[in-house]
Amino acid sequence: MPSDPALLAFVAAVFVLAGIVKGVVGLGLPTLSMGLLTLAVAPAQAATLLLAPSFVTNLWQMMTGPHLRPLLRRLWPLLGGACLGTLLGSGSLATGSRMAVAGLGAVLVLYAAVALRAPRLRVPRAAEIWLGPLIGIATGLVTGATGVFVVPAVPYLQALGLSKDELVQALGLSFTVSTMALGAGLGLHGGFASPMVMASLVALLPAMLGMQIGQRIRERMEPRIFRLWFLASLVVLGGWLALSAL
Template sequence: MGQWRMFDASIWFAIALTFFMAGVVKGVTGMGLPTVAMGVLGAIMAPVAAAALLIVPSFVTNVWQLASGPSFAALTRRLWPMMLGIVLGTVAGSSVLTSGQTRWTTAGLGAALAVYAAFTLLARQLSVPARQETWLSPLVGLTTGLITGGTGVFVIPAVPYLQALGLSKDELIQGLGLSFTVSTVALAVGLGWRGAFQLDGLALSSLAVAPALLGMWLGQAVRSRVSAETFRRWFLVCLLLLGIELVLKSIL
């Protein structure tokens, strides 16, 4: 508990508000909770402490998102090579996050995210032919895992890849839930293996679940009332803003 005793009431309020807003973003777009949480909390605590704090709310909200979709079995059969790559890459890459040397990896992640979102907003949607999934899925998973281990953020290149598979809105949301759930568990394993995530951190992380779920419920209510095209556009706008925020946080 020692690393958390310094947190006064104002810090805990900031943490609760952060996870509420991150939950809203996730409810609307199906992603963004770890990105928002790491971006905001990184300003008031060490990145590894922020990553440990997001484990439980990230896991709970992702399982909720995963369970609410229509195609769990089919998506799992299709994406399991990607999930295996995520596990291997995250556990291996978590040494970067625990070392504290995350400034430039986070900046690179944000730049890639912003460029992808801007390109897709202004140009044609990327598409992955089914015949290429056999080798692309494990490669994308491994790369996503290495980036997750280095930054605590799960989005690149998993999100662009899943969007390029041509999934429906609900399938995309469920596919993101599957990817993020696996990433969260793998990150917890990686941090725990290196002594950066312990049982007291699990209990404290659980305190962030309620505001995250409340925000996610509100975001899902908004998402259910928008068209597929509007959803896609705002999904990409959120990716662009999240990418810019990561870059600015790293260089300022």
């Protein structure tokens, strides 16, 4: 547990900011926090600090709203595939290539740039039963290599034609399942050994405060503006991943 007041204040500010972004667009807390925290602490310490805030904020996001049961019935093929892919790929996280992270960032930027200028993609409802598991497994393998569970699950979820609030809740559901699967996979490889675990629990407070602020901002957004924010956030997160890997 760090005792430096300046460091504690910096960590709290990072999680408030990342929580606001997550509250508005439904994603970004781990990626944004990781990038900022590594300015002050070692990457391993930053990753440990993220454990509790990432899991609890995703769980909170998943539980906020009336759409959880319908989403579970609709998304179980994606979620099952994500669990399988993550467990299969989690062994590569410790030896993951920085080029894989850079490539993931580039894909995010490319997808968002195309989506900003092109009509929305649509996945036919009948295709979800077979496409969902494939997208889930691919997302899980990417998670196993990079620790980031965004591609291709987020573009897939956006292509389902969900409403603003349904999309945010679906992201929370997907990220919660992926976080649990990644935790199980890392546990199999002895990935939980750090004195920063208690600090991760303390970091929950600023993260949840920021997320609550972000949710209130989102409630006042028009769907068109939300979509622009959502895609712009993918550009920023993708650019951040690509640059951090150089």
